Amino acid sequence: xxxxxxxxxxGGNDPGASGNGIIEKEYTLKISEYIYxxxxxxxxxxxxxxxxxxxxxxxxxxxxVLDAFGNTSDVLVISNHINAGGGDGAEVIYALRNKDTLxxxxxxxxxxxxxxxxxxxxxxxxxxxxxxxxxxxxxxxxTEAITVEYGFLxxxxxxxxxxxxxxxxxxxxxxxxxxxxLNLTYVxxxxxxxxxxxxxxxxxxxxxxFNVSVADLKETNGLTSSMLSIGDVLKIxxxxxxxxxxxxxxxxxxxSLYKIAxxxxxxxxxxVALNNLNSTALNIGQTLKIPTSSTNTYxxxxxxSLYKIAxxxxxxxxxxVALNNLNSTALSIGQTLKIPTSSSSNTYxxxxxxSLYKIAxxxxxxxxxxxxxxxxxxTLLSIGQVLKLN
Ligand SMILES: [Zn+2]
Numbered sequence: 094x095x096x097x098x099x100x101x102x103x104g105g106n107d108p109g110a111s112g113n114g115i116i117e118k119e120y121t122l123k124i125s126e127y128i129y130x131x132x133x134x135x136x137x138x139x140x141x142x143x144x145x146x147x148x149x150x151x152x153x154x155x156x157x158v159l160d161a162f163g164n165t166s167d168v169l170v171i172s173n174h175i176n177a178g179g180g181d182g183a184e185v186i187y188a189l190r191n192k193d194t195l196x197x198x199x200x201x202x203x204x205x206x207x208x209x210x211x212x213x214x215x216x217x218x219x220x221x222x223x224x225x226x227x228x229x230x231x232x233x234x235x236t237e238a239i240t241v242e243y244g245f246l247x248x249x250x251x252x253x254x255x256x257x258x259x260x261x262x263x264x265x266x267x268x269x270x271x272x273x274x275l276n277l278t279y280v281x282x283x284x285x286x287x288x289x290x291x292x293x294x295x296x297x298x299x300x301x302x303f304n305v306s307v308a309d310l311k312e313t314n315g316l317t318s319s320m321l322s323i324g325d326v327l328k329i330x331x332x333x334x335x336x337x338x339x340x341x342x343x344x345x346x347x348x349s350l351y352k353i354a355x356x357x358x359x360x361x362x363x364x365v366a367l368n369n370l371n372s373t374a375l376n377i378g379q380t381l382k383i384p385t386s387s388t389n390t391y392x393x394x395x396x397x398s399l400y401k402i403a404x405x406x407x408x409x410x411x412x413x414v415a416l417n418n419l420n421s422t423a424l425s426i427g428q429t430l431k432i433p434t435s436s437s438s439n440t441y442x443x444x445x446x447x448s449l450y451k452i453a454x455x456x457x458x459x460x461x462x463x464x465x466x467x468x469x470x471x472t473l474l475s476i477g478q479v480l481k482l483n
Contacts, residue, residue, distance in 0.1 A: 094138045095138065095167075095169070095275045096137075096139075096161075096162040096169070097132055097138070097139045098140050098141070098142065098157075098158050098162065098168060098169070098170045099140070099141045099142070099173070100142040100154065100172035101118070101125035101141065101143050101172065101173055102117065102121040102175075102240075104143050104147050104176040105118075105146055105148025105149070109175065109432065110175060110176070110247070112177070112247050112471075113247065113253045113470065114257065114469065115175060115246040116459075116461045117174065117177075117246065118146065118242070119459055119460075120175050120243075120246075120260060121173045121174060121464060122144075122146070122400075123260065123400050124260055124263070124264045126144070126399075127260075127265075127396070127398055127401075128171065128267055128271075130396065130398050131265065131395075133401065134264055134278070134426060135277065136277075137275075140161040140162070142154055142158060142436060143157075151228045154229075155228060155229075155232045155233055158170050158229075158233050158236065159233065161238070166169065166237060169195070169239075169271065170229070170233055170239065171213075171271070172238065172240040172241070173240075173243070174240055174241065174242045174243070175243055175245075175246050175256065176242040176244060176245045177243065177245060177246055178245065179247055179249065180211065181209055181245055181248040181252050182208060182210055182211045182250075183203045183208050183209070183211060183241070184210075184211045184212055185197075185212075185242070186213075186216060186229075186240040187213060187238075188215070188233070188237070188238055188239075189213060189215050189230070191237050191239075194274065195237065195239060195271070195426060198273055198274050199239075199241060199266070200212075200213055201270075202269045202270040203266045206263055206265075206266045206455070208252070208259070209252075209257070215382055216230075217232075219274065224459040241267060243256060243260065243263050243291070261396075267398045268371070282395050288303070288326070288327050289325070290321045290323055290325040291323060292323050292471070295321065296311065296319045297378070301427065303329045304392040304429060305329065305330050307319075310327065313327075313330045314327050314328055340383040341380050342357070342379065342383050343378060343379070343381075344376060344377055346377050349375065350364050350365070350373045352376065356467075357383045357384070359384050361373065363384055366382075366475055367381075368381050368382055379458075390430065391406070391430045392427060392428070393424045393425065393426055393429075393434050395426050397424055397426075397468060398422070399413050402430065404462075406433070407483050408433050409458060413430060413433075416430075416431050433475060439456075439483055440479050440481055440482060441456065441480045441482055442477060442479050442480075443474045443477060443480065444476060445476055446473070447476075449463055449464070449469075449472045449474060452480065452482075463480060463481075463482070466480075467480050467481055
């Protein structure tokens with residue numbers, strides 16, 4: 094089985110480069126999580142050097158690379174970075190011991206995604222030109238270790254906007270290149286709302302895959318039979334469509350609206366409104382309509398990461414991990430996650446001694462998320478400034 098180590102450059106005390114609302118260590122982590130999840134979904138054996146905002150010395154990082162699958166030439170190592178220095182476009186660095194095949198595949202896939210490409214190159218240590226300049230190539234033994242620089246966060250060209258809006262497409266470009274390099278079968282990300290029928294599929298297996306019912310699947314697609322043909326495109330019922338259905342609950346002794354609301358992940362107000370109640374008093378045997386809880390759950394799709402889902406629902410990876418009792422950040426397609434109901438919008442007033450990092454840490458978010466939320470173009474704050482936190 095193909096073995097790949099994904100390295101998110103920098104981390105912890107070492108943010109890497111930053112500017113224009115991009116902090117390198119955060120982008121390298123989300124790009125790495127994306128590639129990790131995709132390659133895993135595609136059946137590869139994948140490990141990451143870091144999965145959190147962790148400080149890693151070069152030695153520790155290299156040890157994790159070599160410990161992942163051993164020091165052998167069939168291990169691919171992809172170290173993800175964002176460049177700085179005012180250029181524009183992507184670069185790939187490869188080791189003196191390797192050929193440029195994988196690097197050039199990556200650059201051509203990035204070019205297909207509309208990114209400028211600069212070059213694939215090797216760099217030699219001036220004091221000993223038999224050695225690689227960068228430790229990620231020099232100290233990674235026999236592995237095939239490359240460094241991908243996706244673009245320049247201080248570009249005067251279009252890199253900044255491209256990195257912010259297209260990073261997932263660039264990460265997917267690397268996934269395609271790796272699959273091509275290893276001579277494996279590439280399967281594109283399924284659009285969350287549509288699915289193309291494959292040879293081994295049945296309505297039942299598709300329904301199971303997307304955590305919907307066969308009846309809903311048939312209804313959404315106007316199917317009158319269960320026959321499918323390979324290549325048929327099915328629309329997958331979305332959470333919104335599922336939400337309109339209601340359950341009922343029969344009141345038992347000892348029940349209160351509050352207790353029932355808690356059990357069904359809803360609120361007393363919602364129950365009162367849905368049932369046109371004039372008071373919160375209940376009678377045993379009374380029938381209550383219950384809103385389905387689908388608004389508070391999410392079904393994992395191919396290409397998802399906890400980070401992406403957290404961003405979509407305005408929450409944090411930590412909160413998702415805690416709420417769902419997860420032991421790792423790895424997800425499987427079809428897995429159902431509880432989503433925290435959104436707390437009311439919070440704000441924070443900047444005090445003397447604050448920094449964006451401090452505020453982000455205290456509020457379980459990231460500096461770049463705060464910059465995005467508040468349309469900040471730099472990390473500089475002024476005392477008394479009011480920041481949106483979510
Ligand atoms: Zn870097």
